[in-house]
Amino acid sequence: GVALEAPDRSVDSVCPYCGVGCQLTYHVKDNRILQVTGRDGPANHGRLCVKGRYGFDYVHHRHRLTKPLIRRADAPRTPELGLDHDDPFRDFREAGWEEALAFAAGGLKAIRDRHGPKALAGFGSAKGSNEEAYLFQKLVRTGFGSNNVDHCTRLCHASSVAALLEMIGSGAVSNPVADVAEADVIVIIGSNTTDNHPVAATFIKNAARAGKTLIVMDPRRTAIARHARHFLQFRPDSDVALLNALMQAVIEQGLVDEAFVRERTEEYAALKAHLAAFTPEAMAPVCGIDADTIREVARVYASAPNAIIFWGMGVSQHVHGTDNSRALISLALISGQIGRPGTGLHPLRGQNNVQGASDVGLIPMVFPDYQRVDNPEARARFEALWGTALDPEPGLTVVEIMHAAKAGEIRGMYVMGENPAMSDPDLAHARAALAGLEHLVVQEIFMTETAWYADVILPASAFPEKSGTFTNTDRRVQLGRAALDPPGAARQDLWIVQEMARRLGLDWNYDGPASVFAELRRAMPSIAGISWERLEREDAVTYPCPSEADPGQPVIFTEEFPRPGGRARLVPAPLRNAAELPDGDYPWVLITGRQLEHWHTGAMTRRATVLDAIEPFPVASLHPEELERLGLRPGEAVTLRSRRGAVTAFARADRGLSPGQVFLPFCYHEAAANLLTHDFLDPVAKIPEFKFCAVRVEPAPGP
Ligand code: SF4
Numbered sequence: 205g206v207a208l209e210a211p212d213r214s215v216d217s218v219c220p221y222c223g224v225g226c227q228l229t230y231h232v233k234d235n236r237i238l239q240v241t242g243r244d245g246p247a248n249h250g251r252l253c254v255k256g257r258y259g260f261d262y263v264h265h266r267h268r269l270t271k272p273l274i275r276r277a278d279a280p281r282t283p284e285l286g287l288d289h290d291d292p293f294r295d296f297r298e299a300g301w302e303e304a305l306a307f308a309a310g311g312l313k314a315i316r317d318r319h320g321p322k323a324l325a326g327f328g329s330a331k332g333s334n335e336e337a338y339l340f341q342k343l344v345r346t347g348f349g350s351n352n353v354d355h356c357t358r359l360c361h362a363s364s365v366a367a368l369l370e371m372i373g374s375g376a377v378s379n380p381v382a383d384v385a386e387a388d389v390i391v392i393i394g395s396n397t398t399d400n401h402p403v404a405a406t407f408i409k410n411a412a413r414a415g416k417t418l419i420v421m422d423p424r425r426t427a428i429a430r431h432a433r434h435f436l437q438f439r440p441d442s443d444v445a446l447l448n449a450l451m452q453a454v455i456e457q458g459l460v461d462e463a464f465v466r467e468r469t470e471e472y473a474a475l476k477a478h479l480a481a482f483t484p485e486a487m488a489p490v491c492g493i494d495a496d497t498i499r500e501v502a503r504v505y506a507s508a509p510n511a512i513i514f515w516g517m518g519v520s521q522h523v524h525g526t527d528n529s530r531a532l533i534s535l536a537l538i539s540g541q542i543g544r545p546g547t548g549l550h551p552l553r554g555q556n557n558v559q560g561a562s563d564v565g566l567i568p569m570v571f572p573d574y575q576r577v578d579n580p581e582a583r584a585r586f587e588a589l590w591g592t593a594l595d596p597e598p599g600l601t602v603v604e605i606m607h608a609a610k611a612g613e614i615r616g617m618y619v620m621g622e623n624p625a626m627s628d629p630d631l632a633h634a635r636a637a638l639a640g641l642e643h644l645v646v647q648e649i650f651m652t653e654t655a656w657y658a659d660v661i662l663p664a665s666a667f668p669e670k671s672g673t674f675t676n677t678d679r680r681v682q683l684g685r686a687a688l689d690p691p692g693a694a695r696q697d698l699w700i701v702q703e704m705a706r707r708l709g710l711d712w713n714y715d716g717p718a719s720v721f722a723e724l725r726r727a728m729p730s731i732a733g734i735s736w737e738r739l740e741r742e743d744a745v746t747y748p749c750p751s752e753a754d755p756g757q758p759v760i761f762t763e764e765f766p767r768p769g770g771r772a773r774l775v776p777a778p779l780r781n782a783a784e785l786p787d788g789d790y791p792w793v794l795i796t797g798r799q800l801e802h803w804h805t806g807a808m809t810r811r812a813t814v815l816d817a818i819e820p821f822p823v824a825s826l827h828p829e830e831l832e833r834l835g836l837r838p839g840e841a842v843t844l845r846s847r848r849g850a851v852t853a854f855a856r857a858d859r860g861l862s863p864g865q866v867f868l869p870f871c872y873h874e875a876a877a878n879l880l881t882h883d884f885l886d887p888v889a890k891i892p893e894f895k896f897c898a899v900r901v902e903p904a905p906g907p
Contacts, residue, residue: 215687220667223553225676253402258814269663270692272304283636292651309707311643321349329621330558333672335720347708351599363525363889373767378548380678386546389511394518425860442491447531449487453502461540478776510546527777553677560675568599609637625653626805783884790898806871822875825858849879
């Protein structure tokens with residue numbers, strides 16, 4: 205074996221990747237991470253997946269940005285991505301911090317002063333801490349002067365949050381993942397849990413082995429389905445048909461929890477009338493699941509003493525994502541499966557701080573703690589706290605900002621740690637919008653595809669280089685601790701945001717993350733009882749936690765819902781089709797998503813040696829019969845073409861997909877999946893439809 209060097213120190217922190225929020229320890233020598241080990245945190249009990257354990261050496265990669273960069277005068281932007289990934293710094297010159305900050309903030313200020321606050325927008329990050337997200341949205345709201353601030357929550361669970369807020373008054377999960385130990389039945393829908401929330405999946409698999417009933421519903425048979433007693437492989441785009449039929453089957457079989465519906469919900473009569481047409485027989489041909497199975501699964505779920513539902517992007521990333529979520533929430537409510545340990549609703553949050561970034565107001569329609577910007581009382585509270593008048597109009601969302609940029613209405617942007625030039629739908633459009641901006645400031649650790657469009661790039665800190673709080677999918681606020689110094693002249697993100705704010709005329713004097721967190725507690729009643737000192741002592745506290753004496757509340761809605769009258773509202777979900785259905789020219793359905801080893805747009809994991817060695821090349825997965833029909837063997841090249849673009853990847857066989865479906869991960873810049881997707885949005889949540897668009901699949905000479 206290989207003898208590991210002895211570390212000089214070990215630093216307890218949390219994982220920088222998914223929302224499970226595993227606690228870990230960095231073992232460090234000479235400002236380099238030697239090894240990562242799992243800690244006994246409440247979400248992982250010592251377990252880590254391949255990303256948490258081996259995905260850390262990106263921080264030492266030679267591509268790290270170590271000096272501020274300004275675009276060379278002779279390197280104009282073109283809409284087509286011209287980034288040379290082997291020589292990423294080609295189009296930029298190095299600058300000092302003073303020059304870079306003056307140029308970055310000066311350009312934004314000039315646009316604000318000439319064209320008004322709404323000509324600017326900011327994208328923050330779900331990978332930053334709560335303190336960074338809070339300061340960033342405060343900068344946009346008080347420095348730019350509008351609510352044009354959003355982040356990638358728009359692209360993942362915006363529809364789940366919209367439906368949860370509308371129906372039960374709170375956008376977060378009702379019960380933690382650990383509640384699978386208390387559940388009799390566990391339902392997973394639209395989540396490739398093994399790949400995307402790997403450590404959470406291990407606890408679900410343990411529960412299934414211990415005899416609990418696991419029900420998995422997904423158009424793609426993913427690894428977790430192997431552990432399921434019932435697996436329902438429904439047709440893509442038919443979620444509402446299936447869920448409405450399940451509810452109708454609950455009603456028909458007399459399994460509605462009448463007392464719960466009477467005492468804790470409203471508008472049941474309208475839902476019941478709406479569902480009458482959705483009989484299992486009528487919906488079976490629509491969703492591809494036979495009526496007896498629908499009845500059986502409805503019976504197992506509704507009659508269980510305790511049943512919990514998990515869902516992922518397969519539910520949320522549709523133009524009917526809000527309706528999908530509404531139907532799921534109604535199913536839990538009419539069955540009385542919420543408000544006790546082992547029950548409830550758990551939208552599995554993707555990034556390690558997407559829950560926290562949303563909680564602290566990094567979204568255009570709400571201030572911290574989901575207080576609406578168009579509510580005069582909420583606005584008055586934040587005007588008093590921040591000492592300035594605030595815009596009463598909700599701002600634009602991620603894709604709306606790109607449309608406004610393309611139309612010339614948004615002229616300047618500040619992007620902190622997001623990569624819309626890879627993550628937005630219809631990339632040709634999004635990249636043209638970025639290229640057309642008058643002034644783009646990007647704060648990053650690598651030359652991402654978005655940074656390539658920047659006028660100025662501010663080199664920031666990687667996760668292990670900073671301290672801050674992060675909120676996992678369970679609503680658990682956890683402390684991440686700095687283990688390393690940032691390389692070269694790279695700086696802490698909090699420092700950079702504060703320096704930008706000062707140059708935009710704001711008098712900010714925060715003395716590190718603890719002082720920002722102290723203000724956050726004043727802004728957010730939900731975390732008022734969580735102090736920095738308490739987090740240093742306990743490492744993790746779950747909100748709501750309104751007072752220091754409160755131990756934190758993992759299970760909520762036990763007595764009432766946070767809505768007027770304390771009751772949940774049942775909202776019917778109509779059938780609506782995907783925005784772009786397959787046809788003769790584009791007969792396949794494209795499903796995009798993640799792989800176990802790679803994270804989002806790949807900026808970190810593709811620069812992590814072990815992860816890149818396991819999955820180095822873009823792959824497109826198809827059913828083996830389709831490969832045969834196309835005359836392809838696994839590993840040969842295949843081109844996917846939509847109305848918006850074409851990409852080429854290596855073909856992989858996947859029996860979990862049905863014929864006519866192709867799965868493409870979105871982390872590969874050489875085969876960017878979002879060149880193919882479209883930007884039609886869910887009308888309520890404005891989330892794009894990453895899980896369904898029409899493509900053509902052809903053999904290719906080579907990627
Ligand atoms: Fe990190 Fe998520 Fe893996 Fe845990 S499950 S180690 S939080 S990526």
